[in-house]
Ligand SMILES: Nc1ncnc2c1ncn2[C@@H]1O[C@H](COP(=O)(O)OP(=O)(O)O)[C@@H](O)[C@H]1O
């Protein structure tokens with residue numbers, strides 16, 4: 214096919230625009246990869262000369278920041294387990310049972326969840342947590358995250374389970390399985406790809422969250438990385454770019470690793486039903 | 490094996506009765522087909538036997554036990570689902586052996602048994618595959634194997650062949666018939682395909698809008714359809730239905746379609762009773778009972794040629810009568826239809842069925858069971 218001159222011009226223009234936008238998005242990432250290995254990193258992009266691990270060594274020496282990574286892991290994993298387990302059971306019940314008005318329940322919860330995890334609810338959450346006596350504990354952070362993420366997780370999973378034919382469990386029960394056996398043997402493995410999506414989504418949410426742990430925790434040795442990252446700011450509030458870059462890279466690795474692991478193990482693909 | 494009995498079973502969803510007050514009994518070793526158009530309540534009835542739906546009222550018995558409120562797992566039954574319901578994460582061996590797993594059999598024992606059943610069904614060398622890696626016909630046999638792998642009192646089938654292509658369907662149908670003869674299983678088989686029901690059933694329950702309209706052996710359903718609905722549903726092409734006006738002339742009844750005399754027969758007790766409901770009757774004639782004739786014959790229908798379809802050993806000749814109604818005849822391929830304007834066919838009065846004004850079949854006097 215031959216293009217007319219104006220068409221050709223339009224194509225070139227469009228491609229150029231797309232390239233510029235692409236570069237704009239790529240720049241921070243390039244910085245993110247180069248800066249940690251540069252002893253003189255600044256906010257501009259520069260190829261490290263020489264490449265060095267000095268930034269990382271300094272970061273590893275910062276006990277508060279290292280402890281933060283562990284705390285992030287405790288809070289994220291705890292929250293993810295709670296969200297995934299509770300959302301799976303709740304979504305399964307909401308999808309399979311014939312409770313009247315069950316979809317209203319889901320929508321109301323979904324509506325409130327944006328309130329619960331929102332900034333507006335911070336004062337009441339603070340009051341509740343402190344009156345229950347859970348202030349400054351991992352449990353408090355985990356519970357508040359779970360409460361905020363659960364409705365959306367339930368919504369995602371319910372939708373997923375609705376799409377799975379009931380006949381899987383029905384055939385298991387006719388074959389002699391109890392409802393619990395049918396759930397664990399047949400339903401759960403089929404739902405697993407949906408659960409994996411929720412796990413990744415919840416992990417990323419908790420891992421990157423700043424406000425909730427910042428408000429609910431006091432002790433330095435409980436703070437997650439999202440808070441601990443502020444130890445790489447000078448007294449005056451200016452970032453120490455070199456260390457910040459190195460720590461950021463370390464901080465982002467678990468999320469990347471989780472994505473890689475999940476896509477290797479589960480491929481982000483779904484079994485679905487068997488089509489005839 | 491065991492018998493199955495429905496006692497005045499009704500199942501309603503909200504205000505809608507999917508199954509209305511049906512009662513029937515399946516004897517031990519019988520193969521029953523529930524036949525009817527889509528939405529008539531076949532699946533719902535079957536699921537109530539399985540325990541996947543609970544009747545709104547009435548009672549269901551399996552053998553001597555009232556199972557109306559029993560959990561499916563405690564009913565000792567097998568079911569083959571329309572979508573096969575094979576577990577996508579288990580290979581065929583584990584799929585087939587799953588019922589044995591929940592019965593607490595050891596791994597060796599259940600894989601040995603799965604292999605035996607799979608070999609009978611010719612899927613023995615696919616046992617390591619996942620359900621997504623085998624063909625539709627093989628999936629169907631896998632779901633059958635899973636139903637056969639453990640001893641059951643009743644076997645339930647919900648349109649198990651409807652997802653297969655025509656050739657595989659015939660093959661599977663033959664196999665099911667063989668299996669029934671071999672095992673003498675009690676089976677309830679749901680289908681909307683009348684040929685399947687004819688081929689497999691010892692008795693057919695024809696359902697319409699949540700009710701059973703006729704429950705009889707296939708031959709009786711075919712030869713003596715209880716209502717015009719059954720006559721229309723069973724047989725391919727279906728029975729020809731000719732609306733006729735009945736007039737009494739002495740001791741004889743004359744049937745006219747648009748003034749043209751179609752048939753003249755002696756009045757029986759049944760006809761007398763039927764005429765009480767109205768003179769608008771329906772004459773039913775199966776396509777194979779029509780043969781080529783002339784305008785002057787008795788028991789004659791005629792009209793303009795509409796279609797002439799060659800089927801191999803036979804052909805289907807369809808013509809349009811004066812009132813626009815169509816009649817199809819099944820005749821030998823070598824019988825030539827000479828004219829197109831006034832095609833005439835005669836039928837043997839003994840094979841014609843008369844339905845009263847309400848669409849119910851009028852029995853002949855002293856009719857013997859078939
Ligand atoms: N769970 C249900 N809720 C509401 N209506 C249903 C349900 N299951 C079946 N029905 C209705 O009951 C009728 C009979 O359904 P079904 O037994 O599946 O018919 P068939 O198998 O003969 O095609 C249909 O009109 C269907 O829409």
Ligand SMILES: [Mg+2]
Pocket residue numbers: 531532533
């Ligand atoms: Mg059905």
